[in-house]
Amino acid sequence: MLSVPDQHVSATVDVRPWPARKEAAILAHRSQVERERPLPGILSQLPEEVRHHIIGTEYYTRISLAHSPGLTQLAT
Numbered sequence: 808m809l810s811v812p813d814q815h816v817s818a819t820v821d822v823r824p825w826p827a828r829k830e831a832a833i834l835a836h837r838s839q840v841e842r843e844r845p846l847p848g849i850l851s852q853l854p855e856e857v858r859h860h861i862i863g864t865e866y867y868t869r870i871s872l873a874h875s876p877g878l879t880q881l882a883t
Contacts, residue, residue, distance in 0.1 A: 811866075811868060815868045816866045816867070816868060817867060817868055817869040818866075818867040818869065819864055819865065819866055819867070820864065820865045820867070821863070821864060822862070822863060822864065822865055823859070823863040823864075826858075826859040826862060826863065829862050830850075830858065830859075830862065833846075833847050833850060833862070834847065834851060850862070
């Protein structure tokens with residue numbers, strides 16, 4: 808699966824209270840679920856307990872545009 812190194816993760820969110828909602832949103836993308844390789848397809852083949860463990864935490868990386876190399880500020 809595609810991911811980023813742990814050191815790039817700047818925030819995690821516990822979404823374990825909402826596995827049914829998150830799973831429904833993932834599975835709503837039928838064209839992705841039917842394919843074997845994308846994450847929705849992989850998740851749909853796993854046992855529920857494993858699936859809920861995997862989707863129970865969301866990981867985010869803060870991107871600061873102000874400090875990106877080569878970024879030019881627009882004049883206001």
